[in-house]
Amino acid sequence: MRKLLLTCPARLPLQFRVLYRQFLLRVVDLEALSIEADIPRFLGQFAGILIFISLVQAIGALWTPPPPGFAWHMEQSAVSHMMLVVGLIVVLTWDSTFPDRRDAMVLGPLPIKPRTILLARIGASSALLALTIVCLNFASSVAWSLVFAAARGTGVFLRFLASYWLTMIAASAFLYGTVLTVQGLTAFLLPRRLFLRLSAILQLAAFGLFLSVYFLAPFIESKSDLIAIQNQPILAASPVPWFFALFNECNGSLPANATWLAHRAWIGLVCAAIGAAGSLLICYLRTMRKTVEEPDLIPAGRGLRWTLQLGGSLHSAVLLFIVRALNRSRQHRVILAFFYAIVCACALGLLHHAPKFGSTMPVSPDFVVLTIWMMVFAVLGFRAIFPLPISLTANWVLRITQLRSPQAYIGAVRRSLILLAVVPVLMAATLFSLSYRPFSQTGAHLAVLTLLGFILTEISLIGFYKIPFTCSYLPGKSNIQFVFWGCFVGIMLVMLFILNIEIPALQSTLESGLLLLLFTAAAAALYTLNCRRAHSAILYFEEPPPEVLTTLGLLSALPPTSIAKKP
Amino acid sequence: MHPTLELDRVSKHYSGIPAVDDVSFAARPGEVTGYLGPNGSGKSTTIKMITGLIERTYGEIRFDGQPIETDLIAFKRRMGYVPEEPHLYNHLSAVEYLVMVAQLRNLPLRETSERIDGLLRLLTLYDDRHASISGYSKGMRQKVLIAAALMHNPDLVLLDEPFSGLDVGSALVLRSLIQELAHRGKVVLFSSHELDTVERVCSHVVILHRGKVVADDSIAHLRSMMELPTLEEIFSQLAVEQDTASIARQFADLIHA
Numbered sequence: 001m002r003k004l005l006l007t008c009p010a011r012l013p014l015q016f017r018v019l020y021r022q023f024l025l026r027v028v029d030l031e032a033l034s035i036e037a038d039i040p041r042f043l044g045q046f047a048g049i050l051i052f053i054s055l056v057q058a059i060g061a062l063w064t065p066p067p068p069g070f071a072w073h074m075e076q077s078a079v080s081h082m083m084l085v086v087g088l089i090v091v092l093t094w095d096s097t098f099p100d101r102r103d104a105m106v107l108g109p110l111p112i113k114p115r116t117i118l119l120a121r122i123g124a125s126s127a128l129l130a131l132t133i134v135c136l137n138f139a140s141s142v143a144w145s146l147v148f149a150a151a152r153g154t155g156v157f158l159r160f161l162a163s164y165w166l167t168m169i170a171a172s173a174f175l176y177g178t179v180l181t182v183q184g185l186t187a188f189l190l191p192r193r194l195f196l197r198l199s200a201i202l203q204l205a206a207f208g209l210f211l212s213v214y215f216l217a218p219f220i221e222s223k224s225d226l227i228a229i230q231n232q233p234i235l236a237a238s239p240v241p242w243f244f245a246l247f248n249e250c251n252g253s254l255p256a257n258a259t260w261l262a263h264r265a266w267i268g269l270v271c272a273a274i275g276a277a278g279s280l281l282i283c284y285l286r287t288m289r290k291t292v293e294e295p296d297l298i299p300a301g302r303g304l305r306w307t308l309q310l311g312g313s314l315h316s317a318v319l320l321f322i323v324r325a326l327n328r329s330r331q332h333r334v335i336l337a338f339f340y341a342i343v344c345a346c347a348l349g350l351l352h353h354a355p356k357f358g359s360t361m362p363v364s365p366d367f368v369v370l371t372i373w374m375m376v377f378a379v380l381g382f383r384a385i386f387p388l389p390i391s392l393t394a395n396w397v398l399r400i401t402q403l404r405s406p407q408a409y410i411g412a413v414r415r416s417l418i419l420l421a422v423v424p425v426l427m428a429a430t431l432f433s434l435s436y437r438p439f440s441q442t443g444a445h446l447a448v449l450t451l452l453g454f455i456l457t458e459i460s461l462i463g464f465y466k467i468p469f470t471c472s473y474l475p476g477k478s479n480i481q482f483v484f485w486g487c488f489v490g491i492m493l494v495m496l497f498i499l500n501i502e503i504p505a506l507q508s509t510l511e512s513g514l515l516l517l518l519f520t521a522a523a524a525a526l527y528t529l530n531c532r533r534a535h536s537a538i539l540y541f542e543e544p545p546p547e548v549l550t551t552l553g554l555l556s557a558l559p560p561t562s563i564a565k566k567p
Numbered sequence: 568m569h570p571t572l573e574l575d576r577v578s579k580h581y582s583g584i585p586a587v588d589d590v591s592f593a594a595r596p597g598e599v600t601g602y603l604g605p606n607g608s609g610k611s612t613t614i615k616m617i618t619g620l621i622e623r624t625y626g627e628i629r630f631d632g633q634p635i636e637t638d639l640i641a642f643k644r645r646m647g648y649v650p651e652e653p654h655l656y657n658h659l660s661a662v663e664y665l666v667m668v669a670q671l672r673n674l675p676l677r678e679t680s681e682r683i684d685g686l687l688r689l690l691t692l693y694d695d696r697h698a699s700i701s702g703y704s705k706g707m708r709q710k711v712l713i714a715a716a717l718m719h720n721p722d723l724v725l726l727d728e729p730f731s732g733l734d735v736g737s738a739l740v741l742r743s744l745i746q747e748l749a750h751r752g753k754v755v756l757f758s759s760h761e762l763d764t765v766e767r768v769c770s771h772v773v774i775l776h777r778g779k780v781v782a783d784d785s786i787a788h789l790r791s792m793m794e795l796p797t798l799e800e801i802f803s804q805l806a807v808e809q810d811t812a813s814i815a816r817q818f819a820d821l822i823h824a
Contacts, residue, residue, distance in 0.1 A: 317670035
């Protein structure tokens with residue numbers, strides 16, 4: 001087997017192997033990475049998070065086995081999580097199946113058949129997808145199968161396990177194929193320039209759609225829910241129930257009058273596969289030529305001389321730089337969209353819970369919780385994208401024109417963060433708060449929210465001596481697994497704070513006052529700390545190399561007398 | 568009093584290997600100083616040390632009699648720099664880029680706005696001023712760099728291969744502009760491989776070879792001293808070690824041409 005594994009890749013054509021390797025390393029956008037970026041390590045860390053999630057699920061299931069009725073819940077959750085993760089992967093690798101201009105210019109003159117490029121591209125994207133599916137399910141699939149099917153015999157266990165994997169692979173392939181079909185069709189039908197513009201919008205729309213489906217998809221509590229006439233339109237419209245039904249069909253537990261849902265999954269899968277293969281193939285043969293033929297200079301309409309003045313030219317320059325980078329860099333937009341999708345989901349939740357127009361209701365925990373989540377994720381989103389660089393080689397101009405102290409630059413970043421992240425959330429929260437009474441409570445909460453925004457801003461600026469988007473960034477060194485779990489713990493702490501401290505405190509003026517005093521003190525302390533540290537800070541444009549200090553421990557190995565005798 | 572740029576025994580070592588070795592020369596106002604040398608001789612490294620982009624290993628750089636690090640910010644205010652490679656923020660348009668540089672330099676907005684429009688017109692970029700720089704040709708990017716380097720009226724102009732990618736007309740304009748700037752009392756340090764242009768524009772040249780200065784004189788004096796008619800021949804004598812015709816023959820042989 002090992003020999004087969006080793007010899008199989010060697011039998012593939014050399015061109016395919018070379019291209020596959022290149023594309024696999026570029027499946028994550030290289031523009032985000034500096035030249036020394038350790039992409040395999042970055043992918044390894046990503047896989048580590050998925051494996052960890054799978055292990056946590058597996059250990060949880062084996063530690064406290066849920067009742068058999070929980071199987072439906074697990075199956076739906078597994079399908080919906082899988083589709084969300086694959087959706088995120090598809091969004092993050094949006095352009096990886098189509099050749100860009102660089103590919104066209106580099107590979108175009110070489111004697112390589114388009115089909116080799118096509119297969120290498122698909123191979124690279126599929127490899128990432130396969131890695132995701134395996135890492136996310138390898139432990140949980142076995143654990144769930146053991147919990148729900150092992151007691152009924154080995155045959156049932158194996159059938160459950162096979163159904164699990166088939167469903168996960170089918171759901172992932174459906175999503176991937178559907179996105180490729182849409183991309184392929186738009187690339188085929190539209191002029192290249194228009195396709196590029198629309199593609200960016202489609203990418204964000206797909207992202208929003210995946211998140212909406214994840215949060216809003218109907219949950220099937222029982223078999224009666226599955227076969228109820230009134231539920232059929234909504235079940236027919238969402239792919240999650242289709243693949244849930246497919247799971248149960250393979251498993252042998254699907255009611256006969258719900259097989260149409262499983263059939264939908266099969267039909268969807270076949271359509272996605274045919275659509276993706278067909279449209280991609282036709283487009284691929286044209287895309288390369290269209291990319292090369294595209295004019296170098298795209299005529300621009302009347303531009304806007306937007307010289308916003310915001311407390312000084314440096315503040316304006318930094319703010320405009322951030323806004324323009326976000327407006328025009330797809331990669332930054334997509335990552336920010338991930339956080340803002342959560343912010344929007346919270347806002348939708350607020351709208352959902354809001355009283356009818358003209359009427360009011362008492363301040364509810366929903367209002368407090370959701371507005372605080374909005375603030376946390378808005379600031380977190382900007383903080384997450386600020387270190388991601390754009391056109392690193394152009395940084396020299398910022399160093400040449402660095403005519404002010406680093407303090408001034410850090411102040412400009414602070415102001416930008418407040419204006420872009422904190423102020424919009426505050427405005428939205430203020431609008432929502434108009435529906436709630438009494439004003440003393442909503443006012444106190446808005447004040448807490450404002451101070452929380454300032455505190456989060458100051459926390460974001462600790463050690464951040466950079467202009468956003470201008471410093472090299474090594475994802476391999478970012479330790480995303482620690483950041484991920486750090487954020488998770490932080491969010492849990494915020495949740496505990498809201499439930500145990502803020503909501504009870506809002507009931508009393510004295511306690512609200514004390515809370516505000518505490519927050520003001522925290523914000524002031526963090527501001528002072530950042531200002532003091534900024535005073536001696538140096539702006540950096542390249543990630544500082546890790547300090548390498550190896551202690552040999554020779555002194556500790558010597559007897560104390562010999563150390564003492566040393567002159 | 569017009570300022571002078573002086574380099575005094577400036578060196579830059581990478582892992583102990585000298586890229587620039589004990590370089591000393593002075594660039595005076597009113598003249599264009601040509602800074603020449605083969606690839607890898609340390610020209611761009613020297614210019615980056617003057618701008619402060621690279622720290623020197625030792626030596627001193629003075630402008631207007633003061634070491635530049637005495638007040639680096641004041642020095643940067645008086646300096647304009649066109650780098651060797653046209654690296655720009657591609658997601659911005661030319662006008663957005665120039666406005667950003669103006670804001671970073673704290674220039675008055677109304678005056679700068681008019682100046683930017685004027686520069687873009689003169690450099691024939693006005694019609695494409697709102698297009699993204701990512702679509703610009705190399706020559707257009709070079710023009711944006713030139714505008715950004717000069718719009719604040721610097722006293723010291725550092726030009727590293729400024730003709731790269733420019734069409735004939737723009738190159739002629741730039742050549743005259745360099746002379747005009749020198750005529751108006753600016754200190755101009757101009758690095759280029761185009762010896763013909765250097766010979767026409769510069770009155771004084773510094774030739775670098777393997778990181779060391781091998782000539783620092785006026786072109787006329789070098790010609791008479793070395794009894795060679797052109798700068799190209801002077802340069803070949805001082806800084807080119809290879810037999811160029813022989814290398815060309817070997818190259819053709821190697822590819823079986």
